[in-house]
Amino acid sequence: MVAIIFSVQLLLLLFGLLITSHGQLLPITHHHANDMQIYIIDVERHQHHDVLSDEDLESWHASFLPNSTLDSGVPRLLYSYRHVLSGFSARLTSGELESIKSKPGFVGAQRSQRHHVETTYTPGYLGVTKINGWGGTMMGEGAIIGVIDTGVKPTHPSFNDSMIPSAPPKSKWKGNCTYKGFTCNKKIIGAKAFQGGTNPSPLDTEGHGTHVASIAAGSFVGNANVLGTASGVASGMAPMAHLSIYKVCFPKAGCDSPDIYAGIDQAIKDGVDVINMSISGGRNATFYEDAVSRGSMGAIQKNIIPVAAAGNKGANPITLDHSAPWVLTVGASTTDRKILSFVELGDGKTFHGESAYQPKTWNSSAQFPLEFPGSNGNANSRFCVASAMAKLNLKGKIVLCELGLGNNAEMGDAVYKAGAEGMIVLGYSTRGYTTRSFADVLPASSVNFKAKIAIVNYYLTNKPNATATFRFNGTRFGFIPSPAAASISSRGPSRMNGGLIKPDVLAPGINILAAWPKGVGPNPSPLATHTFNFVSGTSMAAPHVSGIAALVRKKQLGWTASEIISSIVTTANDSWTARSPDDIIADEFSNKTAGIFTTGAGMVRPVKALDPGLVFKLTVDNYVGYLCGLGYTDAEIFKTLGQKKNCSAIIHLNSKDLNYPSIAVNLTRSVTSQKVMRTAKNVGNAKEEYIPKIVQPAGVDIFLSPDRLKFTRTDQEISYEMRFDMKGSYPSKGSAMIRRGKIVWDSGKHVVTTPIALTFA
Ligand SMILES: *[C@@H]1O[C@H](CO)[C@@H](O)[C@H](O)[C@H]1NC(C)=O
Ligand SMILES: *[C@@H]1O[C@H](CO)[C@@H](O)[C@H](O)[C@H]1NC(C)=O
Ligand SMILES: *[C@@H]1O[C@H](CO)[C@@H](O)[C@H](O)[C@H]1NC(C)=O
Ligand SMILES: *[C@@H]1O[C@H](CO)[C@@H](O)[C@H](O)[C@H]1NC(C)=O
Ligand SMILES: *[C@@H]1O[C@H](CO)[C@@H](O)[C@H](O)[C@H]1NC(C)=O
Ligand SMILES: *[C@@H]1O[C@H](CO)[C@@H](O)[C@H](O)[C@H]1NC(C)=O
Ligand SMILES: *[C@@H]1O[C@H](CO)[C@@H](O)[C@H](O)[C@H]1NC(C)=O
Ligand SMILES: *[C@@H]1O[C@H](CO)[C@@H](O)[C@H](O)[C@H]1NC(C)=O
Ligand SMILES: *[C@@H]1O[C@H](CO)[C@@H](O)[C@H](O)[C@H]1NC(C)=O
Ligand SMILES: *[C@@H]1O[C@H](CO)[C@@H](O)[C@H](O)[C@H]1NC(C)=O
Ligand SMILES: *[C@@H]1O[C@H](CO)[C@@H](O)[C@H](O)[C@H]1NC(C)=O
Ligand SMILES: *[C@@H]1O[C@H](CO)[C@@H](O)[C@H](O)[C@H]1NC(C)=O
Numbered sequence: 001m002v003a004i005i006f007s008v009q010l011l012l013l014l015f016g017l018l019i020t021s022h023g024q025l026l027p028i029t030h031h032h033a034n035d036m037q038i039y040i041i042d043v044e045r046h047q048h049h050d051v052l053s054d055e056d057l058e059s060w061h062a063s064f065l066p067n068s069t070l071d072s073g074v075p076r077l078l079y080s081y082r083h084v085l086s087g088f089s090a091r092l093t094s095g096e097l098e099s100i101k102s103k104p105g106f107v108g109a110q111r112s113q114r115h116h117v118e119t120t121y122t123p124g125y126l127g128v129t130k131i132n133g134w135g136g137t138m139m140g141e142g143a144i145i146g147v148i149d150t151g152v153k154p155t156h157p158s159f160n161d162s163m164i165p166s167a168p169p170k171s172k173w174k175g176n177c178t179y180k181g182f183t184c185n186k187k188i189i190g191a192k193a194f195q196g197g198t199n200p201s202p203l204d205t206e207g208h209g210t211h212v213a214s215i216a217a218g219s220f221v222g223n224a225n226v227l228g229t230a231s232g233v234a235s236g237m238a239p240m241a242h243l244s245i246y247k248v249c250f251p252k253a254g255c256d257s258p259d260i261y262a263g264i265d266q267a268i269k270d271g272v273d274v275i276n277m278s279i280s281g282g283r284n285a286t287f288y289e290d291a292v293s294r295g296s297m298g299a300i301q302k303n304i305i306p307v308a309a310a311g312n313k314g315a316n317p318i319t320l321d322h323s324a325p326w327v328l329t330v331g332a333s334t335t336d337r338k339i340l341s342f343v344e345l346g347d348g349k350t351f352h353g354e355s356a357y358q359p360k361t362w363n364s365s366a367q368f369p370l371e372f373p374g375s376n377g378n379a380n381s382r383f384c385v386a387s388a389m390a391k392l393n394l395k396g397k398i399v400l401c402e403l404g405l406g407n408n409a410e411m412g413d414a415v416y417k418a419g420a421e422g423m424i425v426l427g428y429s430t431r432g433y434t435t436r437s438f439a440d441v442l443p444a445s446s447v448n449f450k451a452k453i454a455i456v457n458y459y460l461t462n463k464p465n466a467t468a469t470f471r472f473n474g475t476r477f478g479f480i481p482s483p484a485a486a487s488i489s490s491r492g493p494s495r496m497n498g499g500l501i502k503p504d505v506l507a508p509g510i511n512i513l514a515a516w517p518k519g520v521g522p523n524p525s526p527l528a529t530h531t532f533n534f535v536s537g538t539s540m541a542a543p544h545v546s547g548i549a550a551l552v553r554k555k556q557l558g559w560t561a562s563e564i565i566s567s568i569v570t571t572a573n574d575s576w577t578a579r580s581p582d583d584i585i586a587d588e589f590s591n592k593t594a595g596i597f598t599t600g601a602g603m604v605r606p607v608k609a610l611d612p613g614l615v616f617k618l619t620v621d622n623y624v625g626y627l628c629g630l631g632y633t634d635a636e637i638f639k640t641l642g643q644k645k646n647c648s649a650i651i652h653l654n655s656k657d658l659n660y661p662s663i664a665v666n667l668t669r670s671v672t673s674q675k676v677m678r679t680a681k682n683v684g685n686a687k688e689e690y691i692p693k694i695v696q697p698a699g700v701d702i703f704l705s706p707d708r709l710k711f712t713r714t715d716q717e718i719s720y721e722m723r724f725d726m727k728g729s730y731p732s733k734g735s736a737m738i739r740r741g742k743i744v745w746d747s748g749k750h751v752v753t754t755p756i757a758l759t760f761a
Contacts, residue, residue: 038078038112038196038258039097042087042639044105054082061088064106066099078197078258083268084298086642089197089258108639110289113257113282140238141165143550144173144189145216146272146304147543148263148279149209151202151247153517154188156210157530158218158234159243161186167242168271175244175270179203187219190244190270194262195253202247204517209247211535214515216543217241217550224532226356226439227521229339230475230513234532237547237606241554244272248279255279257291264295268302274549275299277308277542283321286496287627288639293324297641300326301620305553305561307546309538310503311490315430315589317597323494323502325660326623328549328565331489332509332541333603334588336482339437339511339534340473341445343424345458346370346466353424353445354437354511356534357521358472362443367467368421372400372459384411384423395419398468400459402426403446412441422470426452432487432589437511437534439520443470481576485598486510487589489538492597493664493738493757498630498655501662501757503600504565505572506585507548509541548606555610556683560617563683567612569661570752574602574742584740596740596757601662613684613750614709616661625653663743663754665724666761667700672726678754679719680745682711690745690752697741697758701725709745724758731760 046052046060058080065076078089089112092100100106142165152159167173167189175190177183179201184191191202204210217236224234246263249255260279267275277292287293296306310331313319322329341355346367371394374382381388384401399420401411408425415423425446427434433448447455459466486509492502516533519525545568552564559567576585585602587594620641627637628647637645656665656676665674682688690709694702703723711718722743731737741756 036091036093038089038256039092040085040087040089040110040112040258040261041100042085042107042109044107045086045642045644049086054080057082064088064100064103065090066096079194079262079265081261081265083302084261084265084295084642085639089261107635113289113291114254140217140241140547140550140554142168143238143241143274143554144168144244144272145238145241145546145550146244146246146267146270146275147209147213147216148246148248148260148267148275148277149212150206150249150251151193151204151209152188152191152213152243152245153204153210153515154182154184154191155529156214156515156517157221158214158236158515159185159187160219160221163219164240164242173271187217187243188245189242191247192245192263192266193247194259194266195250196256196259202245204247206251207516207518207533207535208539209245209249210517211512211514211533212539212543213243213245215512215540216547217243218515221530224513226513226532226534227358229356229358230337230534234513234515237544238550241547241550244270260291261295264298268299268304272304273553274305274307274546277306279308283311283313283319283490284495286636287324288636290322290324292322293327294640296324296327297623300561301641303561305549305564307542307549309542312488312537313490314598315432315487315491315587317491317595318493318495320490320492320494320502323492323497323500325497325500325618325626325658326562328505328545328568329503329600330538330542330545331491331503331506331598331600332486332536332538333483333489333506333585334486334510335508336479337475337477337511338435338479340476342471342473343445343447343451343455343468344471345455345468346462347458349454349458350471351447351451351455352435353447353451354435355440355444355446355472356437357440357442357444358474359443362470362472364469364471367469368396368398369464370400370459370466370468371397372456374400374402375460375463379405384414386410386414386417389414389418392418396421398422398424400424400426400455402452403428403431408438408440408444408446412444416442424455424468426455430487430589432587433591434487434588436536439533441522445470481586481591483508483576483603484586484588485594486536487587488536489541489598491595493759498626499664499666499757499759500655500658500660501596501600501664501755504569504662505545505600505604506602507541507544507604509538510536512536512540514540545604548604548609551606552609559615559683562618563615563681566615566617566661568604568609569601570614570616570754571605571608571612572601572603572753573605574599574755595738596755597738601753601755611684611750612752613682613688613747614680614690614745614752615683616659616678617681618659621650622653622658625651626655626658629653629655661754662756663722664757664759666759667724667726668761669730674724676722676724677719678722679717680709680752682714682716682718684711684714684747684750686713687711688747688749690747690750693744693746695742695744697739697756699727699731699739699760700741700758701727702741702743704743737761
């Protein structure tokens, strides 16, 4: 819905048109009177908003509800919001909604939307992050990370508080935890759940929220392992930080936008430093339609750092969620670790696969008959759905199951009940070279898409004589290329943000070992207390970065949220281990160099982020200028910010000119040169001179003016211009239209990298 603005001239031409197309309310479908829906209603800010008590704010919001709603028995007002937006959510019939629309002060209405937590449904095996550089950070001591997710299991050893200081004083920390059967401690200092206007228990029964919270700030736990594999000490990125838990996602039901807003609103009220959101979004959603982007605007206005996952919809481009410049958007990378389970076919060929269940009793010298129920072409057979497997006799066989409908545990249960000895899980095409390690329920191996083709071919050529076995090989390190951008990690560009580079950075997200609230594997104990599991997804990448943001916040007390985002982006590394620094991070999908809209700035480097040298800062007014530049109307900006702004009185920013830590710029057949401005603020030594190294995108020359940044005091700001000139002619059809470059400012003490995406549009 948001139009992309190519230039200021075009903007002026289009602006009249955009006002009409953007000024409309979101389409709301009409329902019968007895058909109530949950709506988020934006209303003008009360003139005394900041001094109203919670009760008075709620009464004011309730005054928008028609009288008919007051005595109907069902609670209609779900939540009255204070920070996250100006308005409330309520259950309404379409007739009632119409009546609200006619009230003075009404701004807009939006139906409740359902989101999901971001995990691949593949409990996976670990690749422990080696990013253990806590140098000089006190491990995030005193910082508070708010986790918006499926809740937490507070009794898990990862939340042991014996080494953790007390919660911050009441002046700073307003949160609490008052549930029966759920006890907070010095690690988990707040917890609250939000479901349709009620506050059930924040206890996690699903696993996702527990996993994510322990990745961000889990305490040290010895002998952490999954079914005996990958054993070692587990800890979060900021092991001394506190956690506050906001449960807004529920098993089967997902995460509803009114609850997400309520969770974020509470986190802001409570006083968290970082908010981590593991929730999916709509890649076509405007910023005010996306609960995470809009909630994050509420957070950043309070100087809280919003961190969100890019999504698990890769490997195609334009699949990314949460593309707003006030959100630190994180993609997932692999690590160099695998839990190997080789598949060995009857003809002697072997394939790499993974599984966390590696029984010592397996006889690798014996071959087992191979069966592929899906060779009949039936989808339920291909995906080893329980109803289809129940009809088969799989006794003594190793069964081929395609990933697609069920997860390893569901498929494993189905084939085990039909008598199978083992299972080979076959990857699909957009997963490319991906393998994942699971706590499988029977001997198994998950193989990549290339191996799938070869194994299925072997089966079809040799049936009914095809055979296979497994060779379990344990936990191995050193796989290359590593890190690689995970094939599942969602990619930009975004159609909604004017072309800014997203994701911003990558962090480990594949086969991550972290806390789990229940047993896993073939004989899960319901009483398990010390359980860990491997899970994969951008959900696992984002909390690494939330932890890092907490480290930076505690190290650099005066910094704004946008300055911390900048420090994490400009210190990331776009090359991979064991190769030359020019070797760009690979894409796990293709095993070739990854694109800039896949990697963003590259892998986060926590220790460097603590001391970046320069930062690119942004204010709320800068974001407003950018939104005006995107063509947002004043009403839409109100819905995004919860504050009135007047675009006619504000300088409209082209997205390339937002003072973002990365640069995206377009050249066309007619526009063969573009200028881009940035302003860098010195947060390093008082006297420091930066000299640039330019890595030109192919087909382009970059000129800098001035071409040195000579700072003489701290907090000094210097602006500079970059000119991008097309070199030669516009690229021919068939060549890559998006090209990667960077400007590396080096002072000898600090290295500040500005990633560049140059698009021939
Ligand atoms: C609705 O409430 C308003 C204000 O309290 C009152 O003036 C009006 O009579 C009420 N209407 C009905 C139908 O009860
Ligand atoms: C927490 O850790 C400490 C130190 O390792 C240990 O003594 C204590 O028993 C643990 N507490 C719980 C509840 O597990
Ligand atoms: C806990 O916080 C809520 C607000 O979320 C507040 O209403 C309540 O009084 C607090 N309880 C305690 C015991 O501090
Ligand atoms: C987003 O919009 C594009 C172009 O209009 C469309 O092809 C795509 O299906 C949409 N995606 C979603 C998830 O709605
Ligand atoms: C393993 O299988 C091989 C081949 O079938 C067989 O010769 C051997 O006896 C088996 N070993 C055990 C311990 O069962
Ligand atoms: C399977 O094995 C049988 C017996 O050894 C043999 O007759 C048959 O040709 C084999 N089939 C295939 C497809 O190899
Ligand atoms: C794992 O595989 C490697 C290479 O094939 C081999 O050298 C090693 O002995 C194996 N280890 C185990 C525990 O099977
Ligand atoms: C570049 O052009 C594409 C359309 O090809 C547009 O979506 C994007 O927003 C533009 N980016 C910038 C930085 O202007
Ligand atoms: C952080 O957010 C990401 C993505 O939005 C999510 O995947 C992850 O679970 C969250 N982590 C925490 C600690 O909340
Ligand atoms: C980036 O990371 C690789 C692998 O860890 C390392 O070899 C390289 O030196 C790093 N680059 C920079 C600029 O630090
Ligand atoms: C991927 O490429 C690297 C070289 O960049 C190579 O060493 C590795 O074997 C390749 N991996 C696969 C699975 O083909
Ligand atoms: C917005 O600003 C313009 C230009 O300064 C002014 O003419 C107009 O009255 C303002 N509109 C509002 C609603 O304040």
